[in-house]
Amino acid sequence: MPKSVAERSDVLPALGECFREHGYEGASLALIGEATGLGKGSLYHFFPGGKEEMASAVLAEIDAWFEQYVFAPLRETERPDDGIAAMFDAVETYFRSGRRVCLVGAFALGETRDRFARRVRAYFTRWIDALRAALIRAGRDPACAAALSEEVVAGIQGAIVLARALGDPKAFARAAERLRRAALST
């Protein structure tokens, strides 16, 4: 009996890991099929647009995850410091202390930057905007909040690069801790 997948969203996690692991160009349909356990026929049934639609769906899911666990807490938590703390908790878990790359950041740096430029820009814009608003609610003046929000988001991306380059997850943890203190010390 052939295995059946209820919805295409069921394969998105494996799809995401495959793109994270091999990059957009490097993630061949053979590797994707291996990672998802699906043949090409099934993959094209779920994603008629092929690999580009697969990557786009993964980016949309990442967007939704960050919206729920990072951006929304920043915007909606009553005490802004709680939202900021929740952001760091979520981010440190999500990126597994730098062992897991940020697919959006990797797409921004890599060969795929033009193909998904709008989605990539929207992700970072919303992150920075939500963090800046929280910092302002926490009592920072707008200019400081704008600079600090960029510093934190860029710092997290840089920490992932560094941790991967050094093969040292602790480098990510150190940077995250430093950024957390900088963001919370009003």
Add this chain to the structure above:
Amino acid sequence: MPKSVAERSDVLPALGECFREHGYEGASLALIGEATGLGKGSLYHFFPGGKEEMASAVLAEIDAWFEQYVFAPLRETERPDDGIAAMFDAVETYFRSGRRVCLVGAFALGETRDRFARRVRAYFTRWIDALRAALIRAGRDPACAAALSEEVVAGIQGAIVLARALGDPKAFARAAERLRRAALST
């Protein structure tokens, strides 16, 4: 008359830009031939190891460039603050305000991380070590210098990611200016 290239080092700049532009997997030999103006025959004459040797040679050249214009000034400039300022000047020029990606960082994030892992790690280790030593010479205590050197190098990488993602070179400039002040304010 067929054009002739004196040495393989003559094609390394174009080769580097091609890898920066398209990534390791994305830089096909067709694109590389177009970027360098050389046919496959010539490319394999200079790089018998194929694409992997091409990328390795590019990384070696990048390493040498940073050794000369970034690491050595950090280590050897008499007044450490001058070395640190020279580092920021060189880096801001080299990365063209974030319009040009760091190939080493991109390789660290991307699909190619294992293939060039040693070279990637060595690049970042030497950068951080040289900066940390300069900060200590400038009067910082060792723990602070270690943290700050990681912060600066990761911050630069993150600033490149962010500037590319937002399509806004000013985001790189702002981050570089902030990091420069943090590194120089003893």
Add this chain to the structure above:
DNA sequence: GTCTATAGATCGATAGAC
């Protein structure tokens, strides 16, 4: 040293049986 031609493998994508 540079080129063209091409091998052999793999790519993304499609067709059609079940």
Add this chain to the structure above:
DNA sequence: GTCTATCGATCTATAGAC
């Protein structure tokens, strides 16, 4: 919905003429 078979294109790499 899932599979296998297969298409044409493209890939890396090689061979050999000049």
